[in-house]
Amino acid sequence: MDALFHAAPYTGYVYPNETVIPWTVLIAVYPYLTGLVAGAFTVSSMYHVFGMERFKPVARFALLTSLCFMLFVPLPLLLHLGHPERALNPVLTPHWTSAMAAFGYFASFYVLLLILEAWFAFRPDIVEQAQKRQGLAGWIYRILTLGSYDVSEHAMRHDHKWLFALAAIGIPSAHGLHGYVGFIFGSLKSREWWSSDLMPVVFLFSAVISGVALLIVLYVVSCRLRKIAVDLACLKGMAYTLWGFAMFTIVLEGLEFASLVYKGREGIEVILEYVTGPLVIPFFVIQFAIGAVTPILVLSYLIWRGTTGRALIAGVTVSACLVLLSVWMMRWNVVIGGQEIAKTGKGLLTYHMLIFHREGLATALALTVAPLGVLFAMVRFLPPWADRVAPASQAH
Amino acid sequence: MKKTKTSLAARRAFLRKLGRAATITGAVVGAGTAGVMQQAAAKSESPSASFPTPEYDWTHHRWGYGVDATKCIGCLRCVEACKRENNVAGDAHHFRTWVERYVYLEGEERPHIDSHHDPVNIEASGSEKEYRFANRYKGKKVEKAFFVPKLCNHCAHPACVQVCPTGATYKTADGVVLIDHKYCIGCQYCVQACPYGARFFNEEHGHSDKCTWCYHRITKGLQPACVEVCPVGARVFGDLKDTNSPISLFIRNNRVQVLRPETGNAPNVYYVGIDKEVA
Numbered sequence: 252m253d254a255l256f257h258a259a260p261y262t263g264y265v266y267p268n269e270t271v272i273p274w275t276v277l278i279a280v281y282p283y284l285t286g287l288v289a290g291a292f293t294v295s296s297m298y299h300v301f302g303m304e305r306f307k308p309v310a311r312f313a314l315l316t317s318l319c320f321m322l323f324v325p326l327p328l329l330l331h332l333g334h335p336e337r338a339l340n341p342v343l344t345p346h347w348t349s350a351m352a353a354f355g356y357f358a359s360f361y362v363l364l365l366i367l368e369a370w371f372a373f374r375p376d377i378v379e380q381a382q383k384r385q386g387l388a389g390w391i392y393r394i395l396t397l398g399s400y401d402v403s404e405h406a407m408r409h410d411h412k413w414l415f416a417l418a419a420i421g422i423p424s425a426h427g428l429h430g431y432v433g434f435i436f437g438s439l440k441s442r443e444w445w446s447s448d449l450m451p452v453v454f455l456f457s458a459v460i461s462g463v464a465l466l467i468v469l470y471v472v473s474c475r476l477r478k479i480a481v482d483l484a485c486l487k488g489m490a491y492t493l494w495g496f497a498m499f500t501i502v503l504e505g506l507e508f509a510s511l512v513y514k515g516r517e518g519i520e521v522i523l524e525y526v527t528g529p530l531v532i533p534f535f536v537i538q539f540a541i542g543a544v545t546p547i548l549v550l551s552y553l554i555w556r557g558t559t560g561r562a563l564i565a566g567v568t569v570s571a572c573l574v575l576l577s578v579w580m581m582r583w584n585v586v587i588g589g590q591e592i593a594k595t596g597k598g599l600l601t602y603h604m605l606i607f608h609r610e611g612l613a614t615a616l617a618l619t620v621a622p623l624g625v626l627f628a629m630v631r632f633l634p635p636w637a638d639r640v641a642p643a644s645q646a647h
Numbered sequence: 648m649k650k651t652k653t654s655l656a657a658r659r660a661f662l663r664k665l666g667r668a669a670t671i672t673g674a675v676v677g678a679g680t681a682g683v684m685q686q687a688a689a690k691s692e693s694p695s696a697s698f699p700t701p702e703y704d705w706t707h708h709r710w711g712y713g714v715d716a717t718k719c720i721g722c723l724r725c726v727e728a729c730k731r732e733n734n735v736a737g738d739a740h741h742f743r744t745w746v747e748r749y750v751y752l753e754g755e756e757r758p759h760i761d762s763h764h765d766p767v768n769i770e771a772s773g774s775e776k777e778y779r780f781a782n783r784y785k786g787k788k789v790e791k792a793f794f795v796p797k798l799c800n801h802c803a804h805p806a807c808v809q810v811c812p813t814g815a816t817y818k819t820a821d822g823v824v825l826i827d828h829k830y831c832i833g834c835q836y837c838v839q840a841c842p843y844g845a846r847f848f849n850e851e852h853g854h855s856d857k858c859t860w861c862y863h864r865i866t867k868g869l870q871p872a873c874v875e876v877c878p879v880g881a882r883v884f885g886d887l888k889d890t891n892s893p894i895s896l897f898i899r900n901n902r903v904q905v906l907r908p909e910t911g912n913a914p915n916v917y918y919v920g921i922d923k924e925v926a
Contacts, residue, residue: 264760266797269844270740333833335832346814350810
């Protein structure tokens with residue numbers, strides 16, 4: 252049987268109640284997932300709202316990715332709650348002064364929006380399959396048509412309007428949802444490491460890069476699996492997006508850290524002791540040097556040299572993997588880091604992640620990988636690819 | 648073309664129906680919620696109806712708490728009494744009240760701070776359930792030393808109440824911050840928000856927990872357990888609405904201060920005899 256709680260070792264002086272760290276790795280997984288959702292949605296919207304044609308090959312795939320990850324967003328929270336069966340209490344009787352109170356509404360709204368948008372985006376395919384398939388699959392497709400089999404040009408124009416409107420509403424919704432997560436941390440005045448006005452913005456930008464990076468990796472892998480050529484124009488478009496937003500993100504994170512140190516409020520000595528001690532590897536080395544500076548340098552080089560072909564694919568994919576790692580470390584360093592710095596301003600705690608526990612590493616990994624499994628199935632059920640024939644386009 | 652129109656019209660009609668259904672559902676849920684809210688509001692207006700002590704009227708009291716750190720001897724009877732009275736887990740990581748020891752050694756600028764959860768203290772007492780400070784500074788030259796009892800500050804603007812997504816934690820009319828354990832979802836946002844580390848998570852029952860100033864006692868005219876048991880009168884409790892209560896006298900006769908006033912939480916535990924290192 253699991254122990255009821257695990258006390259964290261500490262140095263200096265920490266409040267006795269602080270020795271049980273309240274928010275575990277799952278609370279780091281949660282903003283990671285919402286970030287991937289918002290980022291993937293951004294790519295989808297670049298095509299559906301802003302009409303950037305080069306994103307067409309991944310636009311519908313991005314939408315599915317966003318939806319699959321969004322379905323798992325509530326899970327880390329539910330697994331964390333002391334009373335998951337009361338999870339609807341905040342929705343039934345929201346306490347509006349709480350930054351968390353509206354989350355249920357926001358998330359539900361966004362899930363509905365994603366489902367609706369996906370329905371409009373995939374309606375022609377659903378109708379086609381409903382008419383073609385027999386048996387259980389055909390039955391499911393027929394239900395999904397919602398009785399509407401009209402795929403005439405006129406109907407498609409009508410659908411397109413809906414798609415555009417939903418995608419447009421989706422932009423503030425997706426980013427609002429994620430910025431909101433940043434606000435939950437940034438608005439807490441009890442922790443100096445969290446209490447920053449920049450927190451929601453940093454969360455947002457890192458969300459965009461994580462989602463774009465995820466799509467890059469998934470797109471390249473999917474092309475391998477489907478044995479078709481990678482659309483280099485599309486890949487380069489995503490690389491540009493990643494590059495630009497990554498530069499903004501690193502600047503914002505740098506500014507946030509600089510202002511924290513420069514203000515040097517009470518407890519800054521312990522924060523500095525923390526960042527120059529236990530945080531050197533996870534923060535400076537992994538999050539910044541490996542995960543942020545390296546991909547920016549690699550992408551700068553690729554774009555500067557006009558690299559194309561396999562080298563471009565390899566370089567962009569590696570950069571994307573590094574960005575995914577960096578954003579994960581950012582979530583970890585914020586959520587766990589904030590709690591490792593004691594509220595006393597006089598001590599440091601050490602969070603020990605358990606492996607097989609309701610809130611342990613295995614659960615965290617499962618929650619991160621599970622959306623990919625669902626996506627894998629979803630892509631087979633609703634193929635999102637625009638490139639039915641292998642394209643041989645070149646990068647612009 | 649005609650077919651298209653019919654189909655589009657059908658789809659529009661379907662969407663319209665969907666919209667109407669959503670509106671009706673919304674109205675029903677809204678009405679239901681409003682009913683619950685009204686009930687909740689009605690409850691908070693007249694507590695005596697559902698109160699364990701019907702004769703108690705919370706609008707007639709405003710409780711306050713004082714700590715005279717110059718008197719505290721660090722015997723930890725208060726901690727023990729609190730743990731027993733409120734059935735708090737008997738370990739070194741869950742406290743509704745605790746006592747901190749500040750020791751300045753000769754030639755050192757910063758104090759050594761410890762409390763019951765310090766491994767040295769636990770080892771010396773032999774158990775997490777034995778509440779004692781180890782004599783760890785024996786033979787050292789102590790320049791200044793004092794004890795500081797800590798507990799929930801029952802703030803006037805409590806950050807914990809602000810962040811609670813369900814309203815399970817709330818401020819009573821008599822100035823106490825309480826938790827409805829049957830409504831708390833156990834998200835621990837309040838644990839994060841409290842700058843004083845006064846809240847903890849009750850793993851056994853899956854809800855947040857903290858000091859209630861022994862609300863079950865004070866509403867019957869008794870003192871909180873920690874105040875009752877303190878052998879030196881370092882802990883003072885009373886009604887701020889009564890100008891001759893111990894707490895009113897304590898605040899009037901001393902220059903009191905509160906912990907971390909810069910948070911804007913406006914704490915209601917008033918301290919005498921603490922120094923700059925206490926936070």
